[in-house]
Amino acid sequence: MSDTAPYASKPELSLGRLYGTGPSPTRSEYQRDRDRIIHSTAFRRLQHKTQVFLQHDGNHFRNRLTHTLEVSQMARSMARALRLDEDLAEAVALSHDLGHTPFGHAGERALHAVMEPYGGFDHNIQAMRVVTRLENRYAEHDGLNLTWETLEGILKHNGPLTNQDGTPYGKYALEGVPAGLDDIPAIADLRISSHASLEAQIAAIADDVAYNAHDIDDALRADLIVLEDLIDVPLAGPIVSEVLARYPEVAPNRQAHEVQRRLITSTIEDVIATTSANIGASGVTSAEDVRNAGQTLVTFSDRVAEAERGLKAFLFTEVYRHESVMVPVRRSEALVRDLFAHYMKTRDLPGRWGGYALSATDESHLARVVADFIAGMTDPYAIDEYARLFDARPDFR
Structure with missing residues (x-):
């Protein structure tokens, strides 16, 4: 039995895979999922897909692969601190962007627009198509044949897709449930109205932490902003002021890195503390309890969540919509x-x-x-x- 918290996902209790495989003497089921994802063609392609800045704009800007690796590292760290299954958190984090198009969100918007008469395009559903149908490496089946828990995490790491009554949930309340949900082969129903595991929820919030901090770093490298522009920006501002006051003579790139690492550390520590409190208050004692909790348990504190929204608004205006x-x-x-x-x-x-x-x-x-x-x-x-x-x-x- 794994030495994790009672509410962690247990690889020995996995619902399994669509196509049976023999047991591994050296790896858990979630470790095998992680390894299958890393060795996939779609994972390698992430190296040449845009995050925010096009690849040819500079060798040091992040691409989808470097972003994914950063998300994976953060997810694993948080899972360890919360005594969850690190391998499942890592597997979901490594696969969360496999459905992204070339040219980042711009490519996704364009593809969604032209696909609208045919049900639209959703990168999360596309990730499911990649891992269940489009990867064609194995002799006996299409897809990567991942466990039910990893598939669930990829599909629902950002939350349920519908409410219990079948009405669209969250962002899908405005956009409608994406096409393709009825064409995802899995060993059991993926239960689109329930929450995913804590490990999948961690992968989702690690994504937020990573792109907030690293989009600042890339924007500074691109000379779209300078550190002083962030002084009055929520979440980042106090950290920037502290770094500039403590290291006034240090080179700007070193100041920027100091801001980035402090921002990541403070937000991750907030997530760990807040999530621990949420778990305690919810009374969950199993992974199944987590799915039926009716709420996301891996969250920022209210204070940090509000500040994070302010930082996102700044990045949207000053970076993502910069000419x-x-x-x-x-x-x-x-x-x-x-x-x-x-x-x-x-x-x-x-x-x-x-x-x-x-x-x-x-x-x-x-x-x-x-x-x-x-x-x-x-x-x-x-x-x-x-x-x-x-x-x-x-x-x-």
Whole structure:
């Protein structure tokens, strides 16, 4: 039996996999999931997918892979502090962005818009398609054949998709439940109206902690902001003031790193303390109790949550919508739209994807094949494919 808290996920109690496998003498079921994800093609592709700044803008900006590794490290640290299953937390963290398109959220917005007549596009559902259908490494089945708990974590790490009565929950109350939920093979019902495990909830909040701190770091590297711009910004401001006062003569890059590491440490410590209190107040004594708790238990404190919203608002205005970011965003959105329109018209997809397109039985089926293909592209591949099809190389500057 694992030496974890009673409410932690227990690999020996896993509901299992869709396709049976023999037991491993050296690894738990969640360790095997983690390893399958790391060795997947989709995971390697993250190295060449945009986080915020396009890859060719600079070698030191984060991409989807470096972001994912940072999220994984934070998730594992928090899981250890809370006596949860570190391997499950890591597996969910490592897979949480596998469904992202090239060019970051810009690519996702463009793909969702062109897919709207066919049910839309959701990167979380796409991650499920990747790990259950699109990875084709194994001789006996499609997908990675992950455990039920890892699949549940990927699907619901940000919370349930519906309420108990079937109405959309959270962000889906505005957007509607995404298409594709009825096409996710798993050994048991993924229960979209319940919360996920504490390990999956940790992966979700680690994502927030990582991109808040690291988007500040990348924005400073890109000269979109300077540290002094953050002095009055919630959450980051007090830390910036403290660092500038204590290290006034230190080089700006060292000051920035000091701010980043202190911001990460303080928010993670807040999550651990708040979550411990939430668990105690909820009375949960098993992983199943967590799923039925009716609330997210891994949270920031109210004070930090409010400050974090303020920091997000600052980053949205001053970084994500900065004109130097928006120019390549608009051009990458246009590139994705043009690729989609061409493939839908001609079914001219390379390799095995051309066979899938030619065998599509109707327009909706074809659209999903095209979306799968585009979503799997790296930034450089999408640019090369555009150049092949249109005899022109897009300029993102």
